[in-house]
Amino acid sequence: MAQDVINAATLGSLYLLFALGMSLAWGTIGILNFAHGSIFMFSAFVCHLIVREAALPMPVAVLIGLVVGAVISVLVQVLAFEPIQRRAADHRRAELQILVGGIGMAGVLLAIAQRVTKSVPFGFSESTFRVHVYDLGFVRLSNVQIVIVVAACLLAGLAGWWLRSSRSGLALRAIGVDPEVATMMGVDRRKLAVAIMAASGGLAGVAGVLLTYYLGSIAAESGDAFLLKAFAAIVLGGVGSVGGAAVGAAILAVVETIVLVQTSGTWVDAVSFGLIFLMLLVRPRGIFGRKEVRRT
Amino acid sequence: MSYWYDAHLILIQSTFVSLLLALSIQFPLRMGVFSFAGIGSYGIGAYAAAIMTIRYSWPAFAAIGAGMVVAMVAGYLLALLVSRLDGLYLGMATIAFTLILTVVAINGGSLTGGAQGLYGAISTLQTGQVILVCAVVVVLLALSERGRMGRRIDAVREDPELAVSVGIRVIRMRRMAFVVSGALGACAGGMNALLRTTVSPDDVGFSLVVLALTMIIVGGSRSWAGALIGSVIFTWLPQVLQAVGDWQTVVYGVIVALTAVYVPSGLLGVAQNGYRRMRRRSGPVAGATEKATGSEEPGGDSAPLEPLSEDVPTGGTR
Amino acid sequence: MNTPEDAAPPAVLEAQDVAVHYGGVKAVDGFGLKLEAGRICGILGPNGSGKSTFLAAVTRLVPLTRGRLMLDGEEYHNTPAASLAHRGVARTFQTVRLLPDLTVLENIQLGADLRAGGGGVKQWFRRTAVPEAVEEAIERTGLGAVRSARPGELSYGMARRVEIARALATRPRVLLLDEPTAGMNQAERREVSQLMQKLRDEGLTQLLVEHDVPMMVDTCDRLVAMKSGELVTEGAPAEVVRDPAVQEAYLGKRGRNHA
Numbered sequence: 001m002a003q004d005v006i007n008a009a010t011l012g013s014l015y016l017l018f019a020l021g022m023s024l025a026w027g028t029i030g031i032l033n034f035a036h037g038s039i040f041m042f043s044a045f046v047c048h049l050i051v052r053e054a055a056l057p058m059p060v061a062v063l064i065g066l067v068v069g070a071v072i073s074v075l076v077q078v079l080a081f082e083p084i085q086r087r088a089a090d091h092r093r094a095e096l097q098i099l100v101g102g103i104g105m106a107g108v109l110l111a112i113a114q115r116v117t118k119s120v121p122f123g124f125s126e127s128t129f130r131v132h133v134y135d136l137g138f139v140r141l142s143n144v145q146i147v148i149v150v151a152a153c154l155l156a157g158l159a160g161w162w163l164r165s166s167r168s169g170l171a172l173r174a175i176g177v178d179p180e181v182a183t184m185m186g187v188d189r190r191k192l193a194v195a196i197m198a199a200s201g202g203l204a205g206v207a208g209v210l211l212t213y214y215l216g217s218i219a220a221e222s223g224d225a226f227l228l229k230a231f232a233a234i235v236l237g238g239v240g241s242v243g244g245a246a247v248g249a250a251i252l253a254v255v256e257t258i259v260l261v262q263t264s265g266t267w268v269d270a271v272s273f274g275l276i277f278l279m280l281l282v283r284p285r286g287i288f289g290r291k292e293v294r295r296t
Numbered sequence: 297m298s299y300w301y302d303a304h305l306i307l308i309q310s311t312f313v314s315l316l317l318a319l320s321i322q323f324p325l326r327m328g329v330f331s332f333a334g335i336g337s338y339g340i341g342a343y344a345a346a347i348m349t350i351r352y353s354w355p356a357f358a359a360i361g362a363g364m365v366v367a368m369v370a371g372y373l374l375a376l377l378v379s380r381l382d383g384l385y386l387g388m389a390t391i392a393f394t395l396i397l398t399v400v401a402i403n404g405g406s407l408t409g410g411a412q413g414l415y416g417a418i419s420t421l422q423t424g425q426v427i428l429v430c431a432v433v434v435v436l437l438a439l440s441e442r443g444r445m446g447r448r449i450d451a452v453r454e455d456p457e458l459a460v461s462v463g464i465r466v467i468r469m470r471r472m473a474f475v476v477s478g479a480l481g482a483c484a485g486g487m488n489a490l491l492r493t494t495v496s497p498d499d500v501g502f503s504l505v506v507l508a509l510t511m512i513i514v515g516g517s518r519s520w521a522g523a524l525i526g527s528v529i530f531t532w533l534p535q536v537l538q539a540v541g542d543w544q545t546v547v548y549g550v551i552v553a554l555t556a557v558y559v560p561s562g563l564l565g566v567a568q569n570g571y572r573r574m575r576r577r578s579g580p581v582a583g584a585t586e587k588a589t590g591s592e593e594p595g596g597d598s599a600p601l602e603p604l605s606e607d608v609p610t611g612g613t614r
Numbered sequence: 615m616n617t618p619e620d621a622a623p624p625a626v627l628e629a630q631d632v633a634v635h636y637g638g639v640k641a642v643d644g645f646g647l648k649l650e651a652g653r654i655c656g657i658l659g660p661n662g663s664g665k666s667t668f669l670a671a672v673t674r675l676v677p678l679t680r681g682r683l684m685l686d687g688e689e690y691h692n693t694p695a696a697s698l699a700h701r702g703v704a705r706t707f708q709t710v711r712l713l714p715d716l717t718v719l720e721n722i723q724l725g726a727d728l729r730a731g732g733g734g735v736k737q738w739f740r741r742t743a744v745p746e747a748v749e750e751a752i753e754r755t756g757l758g759a760v761r762s763a764r765p766g767e768l769s770y771g772m773a774r775r776v777e778i779a780r781a782l783a784t785r786p787r788v789l790l791l792d793e794p795t796a797g798m799n800q801a802e803r804r805e806v807s808q809l810m811q812k813l814r815d816e817g818l819t820q821l822l823v824e825h826d827v828p829m830m831v832d833t834c835d836r837l838v839a840m841k842s843g844e845l846v847t848e849g850a851p852a853e854v855v856r857d858p859a860v861q862e863a864y865l866g867k868r869g870r871n872h873a
């Protein structure tokens with residue numbers, strides 16, 4: 001039981017790291033990034049390539065993941081989403097195009113990783129970091145798990161603080177509520193969008209590297225599965241809120257762990273989809289979602 | 297010709313199946329309903345046709361029809377459930393619906409064959425029959441893009457509030473979109489299962505959602521012709537890209553991304569714009585703008601009591 | 615509130631004590647009026663006084679918080695908006711809402727489709743719907759020359775006329791016009807006013823929401839003044855305009871600027 005709690009906490013932290021950036025980008029600048037899963041995977045992949053050449057300690061690997069994720073995310077924003085938003089005739093078309101643009105970018109990243117790894121799972125076996133499992137008698141806890149949980153709490157807290165108190169965070173929230181007002185307030189939407197995409201990609205990169213440490217290795221195709229989990233977490237908690245993403249990730253992880261323990265495991269995937277579906281039916285804005293103020 | 301036909305039979309069949317699948321997403325999209333339930337219906341249709349063929353030896357069209365009926369009912373019920381949702385949220389919910397069906401198929405025991413799926417759904421379904429079905433569907437959908445139905449679908453998509461004010465029952469139309477989408481998706485799935493004689497949970501996953509969406513956006517989302525263009529391209533592209541060898545998946549991704557960014561109206565839109573421009577050059581539309589009488593500026597000499605802040609004249613809609 | 619006048623025609627559409635609240639915002643709060651058969655009633659009120667919201671409530675586009683809506687003496691506050699249109703209530707919108715990809719003719723046909731008969735697959739695919747209603751609407755609004763143009767090619771005034779034509783093509787019994795002449799020049803306004811009066815003489819019941827007070831006085835048989843979602847006063851146009859409460863609420867500082 002205690003072991004399940006630990007596992008759920010780790011899983012939830014990973015979900016949170018991954019979903020947080022996606023949720024913020026969706027809630028503030030209105031970009032639902034379908035390439036987020038691939039950015040997550042690709043950061044770990046690049047990290048894997050580097051670690052293969054130089055035995056690096058874990059903090060450096062995480063930092064590499066963060067930087068790679070941020071860079072790719074910004075590239076996706078500048079190369080795909082920005083031109084789409086600039087040229088799209090209306091909001092709904094832009095949403096669709098951003099979806100497909102993200103899918104295309106994701107395809108490119110996935111294809112490169114698949115080609116190089118020949119679809120064989122990759123990991124950081126050369127890293128100087130060694131996994132230690134502490135046996136506390138009633139529960140086994142690894143140092144990776146501790147790092148993951150701490151990193152998730154720290155980064156989510158940081159993101160929440162940034163949104164709440166800094167000037168650019170306020171501007172971002174203004175954009176989320178009303179783009180026109182934000183523009184009138186003198187907010188440089190373009191710069192902020194790049195910033196949020198960088199932050200979002202960085203979080204995904206960290207999540208990717210940590211997941212790889214946790215599991216030992218991941219496959220190039222892991223991104224899509226995570227993408228769907230992140231939807232579930234976001235929809236559960238409510239789009240664009242840090243607390244929401246945290247609660248959503250926690251609920252998802254707990255329910256999945258329960259189902260995994262209670263059943264054969266083949267139903268686990270149904271949990272996230274079922275939760276998405278139920279939540280959308282019962283409370284489409286999520287637990288913490290604010291009422292959408294969309295002016296016609 | 298006949299040699300080519302035989303050599304590419306599978307691709308030809310896939311093209312038509314993909315067309316129906318793409319249409320099952322596109323038809324609701326034309327009404328502004330962003331639903332991927334058609335992909336789930338594809339799964340329903342595929343499994344129903346396979347089960348009916350293997351277990352009860354039903355003739356091909358009956359087996360496919362059974363799947364269509366189930367999918368239409370499921371589509372209607374789903375429409376009732378998700379009636380409050382719109383936009384991306386609706387998209388999410390319907391993706392979730394589709395993926396739940398996959399998990400159900402994996403856990404369906406001997407009925408669905410579990411993770412391996414079903415084999416040996418051998419039927420008499422001919423490629424010619426598939427093409428015929430597609431032709432009928434395309435004709436019906438093409439008709440729905442013209443005249444009264446075409447206008448009404450446009451109105452439901454562009455401005456639901458306006459649509460109800462001219463007496464269009466928007467909610468009913470949207471429900472119909474789910475039902476039609478279910479029928480089209482199930483038809484595609486059923487035909488594919490019988491042509492391949494097999495179906496497995498892997499056939500109906502997130503990747504199929506992605507493929508269908510890509511076909512429509514790249515081809516063009518407003519007309520059946522766009523879905524046709526998309527299904528032809530994405531069925532044959534891997535074949536064509538064999539020339540670039542290992543890099544084909546990368547090129548594939550780049551093409552998708554580029555079209556999404558730079559060709560927002562899809563290839564069909566590009567073709568239509570080109571055609572329109574050609575026609576305009578040969579003969580301008582008779583005095584459309586010139587005829588507009590008087591000044592365009594509000595409040596000039598008529599002195600309304602307040603500046604008309606909300607409705608700045610733009611000459612167009614919104 | 616609704617004092618019956620002598621020899622007033624029967625009310626076709628009646629709204630009593632209508633309230634529409636959004637959260638704490640009381641967009642409309644206890645407003646009502648009667649549309650008498652074959653007459654033009656006007657709603658006068660400053661921007662933000664709730665006129666458009668009231669119209670949206672009457673046409674069932676927004677739910678009522680409170681109040682009664684009646685068509686021919688029969689309550690309809692649970693009738694869907696589309697059914698209301700089928701029962702002969704047509705409206706135009708404050709902003710131009712034409713479908714950009716359709717021609718002027720097709721936009722007007724959209725209105726006439728309503729009268730093309732009920733369901734049935736055959737009806738879906740009919741090319742033209744009630745061509746007489748469309749032609750009549752085009753002729754009345756003087757849009758003949760631009761029938762094959764697209765909305766993007768029209769001047770604002772012209773686009774507004776297409777709105778009116780679309781509403782007319784539904785062959786309504788009651789026509790609700792939300793600022794139909796906004797953005798039009800004086801000559802165009804006069805034309806709309808004349809059209810409305812002609813339609814009234816043919817028996818069409820109309821409701822006009824406008825800013826142009828002189829035009830309203832010329833056009834309407836009755837005026838209802840609205841402020842902050844509430845009724846200020848109602849009666850004959852000349853009296854309502856002279857009413858001190860209206861002068862203060864609406865005409866205010868700019869009251870002298872027009873004649």
